[in-house]
Amino acid sequence: MTSELWTQAATRHMIDGASGKIATVVAEPHDAPGGGTKGSVLLVHGRNGAPEQPQIAEMARAYLxxxxxxxxxxxxxxxxxxxTGPANQVTFSGHTKAAAQIWDWIAEQWPGQPRxxxxxxxxxFAIAQLATHMPQPHHLLAMSPPLxxxxLYNSRLAMGKAAIDAVRAEAPLFLDEMATADAGPSLRRSPAPLAVVTGASxxxxxxxxxxxxFAASPNGRYFGALPDEHHCPSGAACAEMLRAALLALGA
Structure with missing residues (x-):
């Protein structure tokens, strides 16, 4: 299955948010083990991300x-x-707030089902901030996760001044928040099981x-690092690792 097909088989919804409507792709599982739907997962892309990107598609297919x-x-x-608006306006707090609105929408649409x-x-980062929202999430699955x-500032600093200048030009508000954005306190309070999949490179x-x-969670269940993969893992090895992560989470 290609990355496009998972979204083409889905429905699209326009959900009211604080800063306007948020287009949201919803895909139902087919031929799932045991039949029926286990619950809903909120799948949150990164900065300059999209549901069709390979790493997001890999996660979506694993869940389906x-x-x-x-x-x-x-x-x-x-x-x-x-x-979705000018990319230079993205912030840690805005990304998290928008994701929270969809999290609440899921609860309204499918009350009583696991999320x-x-x-x-x-x-x-956003899902770590949402991890303490009640009712408690069934689990968290984080790929390439900054706490x-x-x-993110320190990794760019290690790359050299040009890397800092690039993010300053692309997303100045995002850069400004790097000094204070911290999901650690929330993740440390969450009892939800956590799995992490990341690129070793x-x-x-x-x-x-x-x-x-991973260590910030009191209930870390699975940590996997893919050899030779970078920030946006995908492919057969990634799919297999995601499958193992979901099994470890009881998903």
Missing amino acids: ARGWRVVAPELPHSAALPE ALAGHSLGS SGKV DGLVRIADARAY
């Missing part, structure tokens, strides 16, 4: 195969989605930083 409904919003200010949180990069803005969220995200 396990019988989970996938809810993947097109969050504001993504360069990959020009209709889970999954995210990539900035999306992983704080300082993680990721230069943005280095493997030690991904391990710190």
